[in-house]
Structures are given as C-alpha cells and as structure tokens.
Amino acid sequence: MSMFSTGILVLTSPLHILPLRIAPVLSSAAERVERTLYVHLQPGLNLGSGSQPRPVFIPPVVDLSTLISRLYSNAADVCGHLDVRVLLTNVRSQSTACGGTTIQTSPFPTPQSLSHSPEVVLTDFALQDPGQSHQVTQCLQRYTGRCYVCSPSLRSVLLHQQPVSLQDEEEGVKEKAEPLETYSDVVVGGTFDRLHGAHKTLLNISCLLANKRFLIGVCDQAMLKRKVLKELVQPYALRVEKLREFLQDIRPSLEVEIVCIVVSEETRKGGEAVNKKRIENGLPALVLHEIQLLKDAHHTETEEEKISSSSLRSRLLGTLLDKSHLPPLPYVIGLTGGSGSGKSSIAKRLETLGAVRIDCDKLGHEVYQPGTAAYHRVLEEFGSDLLNDDKTINRRALGRKVFGNQERLKALTNIVWPEIALLVKERIRKAREEGKQVCVVDAAVLLEAGWTDMVHEIWVTVIPEEEAVSRITERDGVNTDDALRRLQSQWSNAKQVEHANVVLSTLWEPEVTQKQVLKAWNLLQKRIQQRQEGQ
Incomplete structure (x- = not known):
C-alpha cells in the first residue's frame, strides 16, 4: 500500500451523518497519509452521476461546527501523528454572499494553493x-484539481465504507441543522504552542463565525511565566508563523478587528471581565461564543484531561529534541541543570540502568588535591594563605576571594575547568577500554565550561524557579534570598534548554521521573542500535 506525505480527504456524506462515520474514515485515511491531511467538506457531492460536479458553497450551520469539533477530537484519538486541517474556503453565509455588488458563484475562481501540495x-x-x-x-481527481493546486502526479483512493445503521442515521437527524450566527469580526487569544486539535477547533469555528476579520492575540514573555515547562514553549515568531500558515490554508480571506470574543469553558471568565470593562467605559458588551474543551483520551495521571499544549510539552520530556552526531562508543551524555533541579538523582537512575556516571563535583575535589597542576596554579594566583594545616586548599577561603568578583572568578575557572575536563576524558577513555556503551557526565557547569565538545547529547533537567528555591532552602538551610541569588548566578532554564537535545523534569513524583528516565534511556538505546546498524 502506497504512503503519501500529504493528502486531501473529500467528505461527501450529509453533515448530520458525518460525525457517526468520521472516526473510521480518518483511521482509513491515516493508512495512506503520514504527515498532513486536509479535509474538504462537500456534503451531497455525487461523483458517480456521469457528469462532472462543480464545487459549491455550503452554509455555516450548527451541524458544521459540531462536525469540526468531533473531527478534531477523533483525529487526536485515531491518527494523532497527522496534522489534520479542515478547509473552509467553500463555506459562506447567505448574508455574506449577497453583501457585495458582484455575487461570486464559485468558491474557487482559481485553484487554491495550500502550504503542502496534496x-x-x-x-x-x-x-x-x-x-x-x-x-x-x-471524476474525484478533476473535482479536486478545480479546488486546489495539487501534485502533478495526484492519485485518488476510495476509502472503504463502514455502513451506518438506520438507528444511527435517525439519531444523526436529531442534530441541529439551524444556521450558525455569524459576526463581522472575531477575536481570540492564547499561547498557541504546537498547534493541536483543541487549537484547531477554536480557530476553525472562529473562522466560521467571522464574516470579515479575525484577530488573534498570541501570549509571550511575562504571560508564559506560569506555563508548565515554559522552557519548551516554541519561540513566539515560530508560533505566529505556524498560525498564519494554518489560517492561510483553512480560510485565506479573513482580515482583523474586535466585535466578538470566542472563548473556551476555562477562559469564559476572562471574556466576562473584558465585557465588564467595556460597559464601564460606555462600550457595548461583546458576544461570548463558548467552545467546549476536547477530551484527551491519551492523557496520563500527571497531564490535564483536556487536549493541551502543556501535555504535549510534557510528552517531549525524555525525547530527542535535536539530533546529534553519533560517533563511536561509548556514547556520552552531558547531563546538566540548575541547583535543585534533580540532576544528580537522574544521573543515579541512569547509572542503575547501566550507564557509567562521571561525577564532575567529585572530579572538582580531585583537581584541588596537593601535587596536581591546578593545586600549584591556584596557590600562585590566589596566595598560599589559602592552605590548611595539612597543606590542602581551604575551598571556603578561596570562595571568599572570588565571591562577587567576576574577573577573579574567571581566573579560577580558567585554572580548574580545563583540569576537570582532562579527568572526564580519562574516565571516558577507561569506559571505552571496558567496552561500556554509555557514559553520563554529571556536570552543573557543562555549558558554562564549554564541555559540549566532549559529549554527543546534552540532557537538561528543569523545574520552575519557585520549586528550585523551595528545594535549596530545605536542603542547604539557606534563606530564600540566598537561594534566589544562587539560581540567578547560573544559566536560566530557558538558556540551557536552547542547547538541549533531551529535556527532563523532576517536578512530579519520583515514579514519574523514573518513567521519564526509562523513556529517555530506551529511546537512546534505539538510537545507538540504529547507528550500529548503519555502520
């Protein structure tokens, strides 16, 4: 069976029947398409009459909004790997159709270009x-070619039909076929991180409601502070780009201003607050059109029951975010993270799975030992008054000499970090001689020290700042201000994640962390196996 990157699904069943049929139809389509699936709605289209059918407008009715919600919900359940997009170019209300001096009789005067050619x-x-x-x-190919710009080698497939019982059809008829109230302008807001079915439902139905303009507010910076795993939120510019691409595909004719707010169940209070302010300022209240949340059939105990970007970000934990070069064994993981992030606990978990753990804190103690190169250079740079009675370096006294002085701190790290790096390389060489597959370099300063050239992947552990402060104060007996200063002297979570191949979090219960680590480890083993098979 041939697989295609991009496909377009032309649905011809009546709108009130489609919600009953859509899950098996999507499942069948997913056997042919592996990336992007466009959905074109033309209820009643007859492809077997012998004459060539033409695309016609369909009105925005309640049945249509119901179908869109059901379609995206079913898509998340049965073909979650597909980027499904419901196209609305041929949807137009009667009031819009008669609003201009020239009535457009065809939804597609010329074929519409999509971001991915079917x-x-x-x-x-x-x-x-x-x-x-x-x-x-x-007939299907000719019809589709009149609507959209497709691949010159466009193929056509008739999907296997699963019969709908008479009882189901009678239940379907009960669905509302009344016109959907539309508005000149619609506004929505959100983060829109990694567009999923709930986002697409909101955007599609908003496009149904809007006759002329559509305004979207996209959250950034301060508004992301309380987002779960905010470090994994896509950059603002990328989120805007993906939104524009999606909207250009589904309905390319909309513009922008404010008359109607579209909200979900959980954001209705925000819409009501906006209306309260408008009334106080002598402005008319806006219509609030509420869209039901989509249930996530695949959510875990730590995820929300609704389809959400937070859940999608949590599923990225332990997966490879950016492919790395795969040289000979041992495969070296550089594990880093801020204070209190649980980095060392993850390193220990990886050690129990078979990795060789290289603890850079312990190596740091070694380089200060009497007789080492770093020992003599530190005394030359900072003075022999640092010595204890047993001739070891008093690390606390050394810390006082560099505290708050970036120039002196850099002088110290320029001495110590290269010596630690030499010890790390020696441990890796020893692991190679012993035939070990994986080494984990457990290093808080991995990125600051520039040790990325020693590792094949960078794994970063992150937790929210408030949780890190709580852990540091409890563990080290310091006050909140001192804990905050310590965190602020380190690289931020966001900066570390920019360099990460894999991200992990110990925010939840230990068993959740263990599941993440196992997931990351198993995926790593697959990458190592694929590399070996490719040699």
Whole structure:
C-alpha cells in the first residue's frame, strides 16, 4: 500500500451523518497519509452521476461546527501523528454572499494553493456500482484539481465504507441543522504552542463565525511565566508563523478587528471581565461564543484531561529534541541543570540502568588535591594563605576571594575547568577500554565550561524557579534570598534548554521521573542500535 506525505480527504456524506462515520474514515485515511491531511467538506457531492460536479458553497450551520469539533477530537484519538486541517474556503453565509455588488458563484475562481501540495485525494463517497470505480476516481481527481493546486502526479483512493445503521442515521437527524450566527469580526487569544486539535477547533469555528476579520492575540514573555515547562514553549515568531500558515490554508480571506470574543469553558471568565470593562467605559458588551474543551483520551495521571499544549510539552520530556552526531562508543551524555533541579538523582537512575556516571563535583575535589597542576596554579594566583594545616586548599577561603568578583572568578575557572575536563576524558577513555556503551557526565557547569565538545547529547533537567528555591532552602538551610541569588548566578532554564537535545523534569513524583528516565534511556538505546546498524 502506497504512503503519501500529504493528502486531501473529500467528505461527501450529509453533515448530520458525518460525525457517526468520521472516526473510521480518518483511521482509513491515516493508512495512506503520514504527515498532513486536509479535509474538504462537500456534503451531497455525487461523483458517480456521469457528469462532472462543480464545487459549491455550503452554509455555516450548527451541524458544521459540531462536525469540526468531533473531527478534531477523533483525529487526536485515531491518527494523532497527522496534522489534520479542515478547509473552509467553500463555506459562506447567505448574508455574506449577497453583501457585495458582484455575487461570486464559485468558491474557487482559481485553484487554491495550500502550504503542502496534496499527493493523494481520498473520499468517503460510496460506490453504488463497483464497475464505476475508475470513472469515480477520475471524476474525484478533476473535482479536486478545480479546488486546489495539487501534485502533478495526484492519485485518488476510495476509502472503504463502514455502513451506518438506520438507528444511527435517525439519531444523526436529531442534530441541529439551524444556521450558525455569524459576526463581522472575531477575536481570540492564547499561547498557541504546537498547534493541536483543541487549537484547531477554536480557530476553525472562529473562522466560521467571522464574516470579515479575525484577530488573534498570541501570549509571550511575562504571560508564559506560569506555563508548565515554559522552557519548551516554541519561540513566539515560530508560533505566529505556524498560525498564519494554518489560517492561510483553512480560510485565506479573513482580515482583523474586535466585535466578538470566542472563548473556551476555562477562559469564559476572562471574556466576562473584558465585557465588564467595556460597559464601564460606555462600550457595548461583546458576544461570548463558548467552545467546549476536547477530551484527551491519551492523557496520563500527571497531564490535564483536556487536549493541551502543556501535555504535549510534557510528552517531549525524555525525547530527542535535536539530533546529534553519533560517533563511536561509548556514547556520552552531558547531563546538566540548575541547583535543585534533580540532576544528580537522574544521573543515579541512569547509572542503575547501566550507564557509567562521571561525577564532575567529585572530579572538582580531585583537581584541588596537593601535587596536581591546578593545586600549584591556584596557590600562585590566589596566595598560599589559602592552605590548611595539612597543606590542602581551604575551598571556603578561596570562595571568599572570588565571591562577587567576576574577573577573579574567571581566573579560577580558567585554572580548574580545563583540569576537570582532562579527568572526564580519562574516565571516558577507561569506559571505552571496558567496552561500556554509555557514559553520563554529571556536570552543573557543562555549558558554562564549554564541555559540549566532549559529549554527543546534552540532557537538561528543569523545574520552575519557585520549586528550585523551595528545594535549596530545605536542603542547604539557606534563606530564600540566598537561594534566589544562587539560581540567578547560573544559566536560566530557558538558556540551557536552547542547547538541549533531551529535556527532563523532576517536578512530579519520583515514579514519574523514573518513567521519564526509562523513556529517555530506551529511546537512546534505539538510537545507538540504529547507528550500529548503519555502520
């Protein structure tokens, strides 16, 4: 069975029946398409009449908004790997159609260009006569070509129909076929991180409601502070780019201003607060159109029951964010993270799974030992008054000499960090001689010290700042201000994540951390195996 990167699904069943059929249709389409699946709605389209059908406008009705919600919800359940997009170019209300001096009779005066050109067109159209198969597929290709710019080698597929019972059809008829109230302008707001089915439902229904303009507010910076795993939120520019691409695909004709706010159940209070201020300022209240949240059938005990970007970000934990070069064994992981992030506990978990742990804190103590190169250079730079009675360096006294003085601190790290790096390389060489597969370099200063050239992947542990402060004060017996100063002297979570191949978090219960570590370890083993097979 051939697989295609991008496909377009032409749905011809009546709107009130489609919600009953859509899950198996999507599942069947996912067997042919592996990346992007566009959905074009043309209820009642007859591909078997012998004449070539033309695309026509369909009105925005309540049934249509119901179908869109069901479609994206089912897509998340049965084909979550696909980027599904419901196209609305051929949806237009009667008031809009009659609003201008020239009435446009065709939704597609010229074929619409999509961000990904369809390579295959699929349909739920039911063949009455198996002998019509070739005629119907040819008709389907010509119809699709009138609507959208497709690949020159466009293929067509008739999906297997699963019959709907008479009882189901009767239940479907009960759905509301009344017109959907539309507005001149619609506004929404959100983070829109990694567009998922709930985002797409909100955006599609907003496009249905808007006759002329559509305004979107995208959160950034201060508004992201309380987001779970905010370090993994996509950059603002990328989120805006993905939004524009999606909207250009689904309905390319909309502009921008404010008359109606579209909210979800959880943001209705925000919409009500806006209306309160508008009334206080002598402005009319805005209509609040509420969209139901989509349930996430795959959520875990630590994730929200609704489909959310927070859950998607949590599923990134332990996965490879950025592919790394894979040289010979041992495969070296550089593990880092801020104070209190649980870095060392993760290193110990990896050690129990078979990794060789290289503890850079312990190596740091070694380089200060009498007789080492760093020992003599530190005394030359900072003075022999640092010595204890047993001729060891008093690390506390040394700390006082460099505290608050960036120039003196840099002089110290320029002496110590290269010596620690030499010891790390020696431990890696020893692991190679012993035939070990994986080494974990447990180093708080991995990135600051520039040790990334010694490792093949960088794994970063992150927790929110307030949680880190709580852990540091409890563990080290310092006050909140001292804990904050310590964190602020280190690289921020966001800066570390910029360099990360894999991100982990110990924010939740230990068993959740263990699941993350196992996931990361198992995926790492697969990467190592793939590298060996490719040699």
